[in-house]
Amino acid sequence: MDALSDLLGRAGEPLTWLQMSARAVVIFAFGVFLVRVASKRAFGKWDALDIIVSIVIGSNLSRALTGNAPLLPTMAGSLTLILLHAGLAHLAVLIRPLGPLLKGKPAQLIVDGKVDETALRRHGIGHHDLEEALRSSGVEDVAQVRSAWIERNGSISVVKD
Known part of the structure; x- marks a missing residue:
């Protein structure tokens, strides 16, 4: 154990460049392992739960x-x-009411070509953000939209007429 402590250093003690480098290799390898354990779901869609876990x-x-x-x-x-x-991600799949609690719910922003101003304000979306999402979906005029939703991961989905 002393050899490992000599290589990796001890918490609270100053680290040498070699110890910091060894820790970097260990942390990198462990990070790759964590990403594999977490599956693509954890770091692919970035809903609120994913962001919190990633930051922590x-x-x-x-x-x-x-x-x-x-x-x-x-x-x-x-x-x-x-x-x-x-575990929570799997439970959210098995127990439907848990999904919205952990991951949030989508909200409709446009209904039959009409923008829901209340929904925009509630979700902190400006008209410029909405227009950008429409353009990204190939829509030039809101009248061409059957519905638009802010999804659980914060992206805006557009369904054209």
Whole structure:
């Protein structure tokens, strides 16, 4: 164990460049492992739950990298977060009411060519943002839209007439 501590350093003690480099390799490999455990779902669609987990894990692992937190317990905590995230994602599939609670719900922004101003305000979407989404969908005029939705991941989906 002393050899490992010599290579990786100890939490709270200054790290040498070699120890920081060794920790970087370990944290990188562990990060790749976490992404594989989490599946594409965790880091692909970026809903609110995904963002929170990603920020917390990034913050957590950065502390281990710089030596401000013990390496192995920090890695164990990060793995726990990923497993919790994966478990909640699977539960949200199995228990339908849990999905909107964890991931949010889509909201309709346009109905039959008419913009729902209340929905725009509620979701903090300006007209310029909505117009950009329409243009990205190949729509020049809101009258061409049957419906538009802000999805759970924050993207805007457009259904043309």
